Amino acid sequence: MENLKKVNRGYRGDGKAKLRKRLHHWNFKSLLSKIERTAKLSGLEVIKVNPAFTSVIGALKYAPQFGIDKDIAGTYVIGRRALGFKEEVPENYLKLLSYREYLEYAIYTYTEKEEELKEQLKKETNQYKRNAINSELKQVQKAKGLLLEKLKSLQDEPSFCEAVNGRNPKRGETKKVSQSAWQVLKVAFLFPVLGKVMSRDLSPLPPLLVEALWDRVRRRSVPLEVGGTSQ
Structure with missing residues (x-):
């Protein structure tokens, strides 16, 4: 899973009040700790990876290639990164x-x-x-x-x-x-x-x-x- 340290919750006056409210009520740290705890009890290893551009790589590379949803494609990138694979640009x-x-x-x-x-x-x-x-x-x-x-x-x-x-x-x-190059592709x-x-x-x-x-x-x-x- 992605090694999330923080989530951008926006700022007051950014014109995105509804989104800020949803993010404010989302305790992502609690969710991640529950996943880790459940995995440990089940004897499963949890591998945390750098979250940079996983969504972008998934959307650009694997979603159109395999005809899958961009969110599923993003998790595919996370899994590949955990296994040590490097992403190449098509x-x-x-x-x-x-x-x-x-x-x-x-x-x-x-x-x-x-x-x-x-x-x-x-x-x-x-x-x-x-x-x-x-x-x-x-x-x-x-x-x-x-x-x-x-x-x-x-x-x-x-x-x-x-x-x-x-x-x-x-x-x-x-x-x-490099991961920053995916920003240019995006x-x-x-x-x-x-x-x-x-x-x-x-x-x-x-x-x-x-x-x-x-x-x-x-x-x-x-x-x-x-x-x-x-x-």
């Missing part, structure tokens, strides 16, 4: 992250959302709701920043831009990534493709995972020039 995800046109599209979706939130902020007078909008705006801007950094790295190494057209990774290139695929940071409907992901066919899941047309590069 090859077609790597191809798309090396494809300038896709990254430009992803950045464009965040730019649209950023402008939408700024307009909401101008019109909203309720301070609690403004706080919630501000929080979401910061997340969008952070995600956009990560993708802009990735795009810049491709501009510094233009040879990688043709990867989506079928180039296999060079010998010695590794698909194993912002590159979840919102641009699903329209949400995390969605129950992950059916648009298999075309990306299996064939890198991002055109099938594009949610809107993109201007001729995005991110300063003509398509």
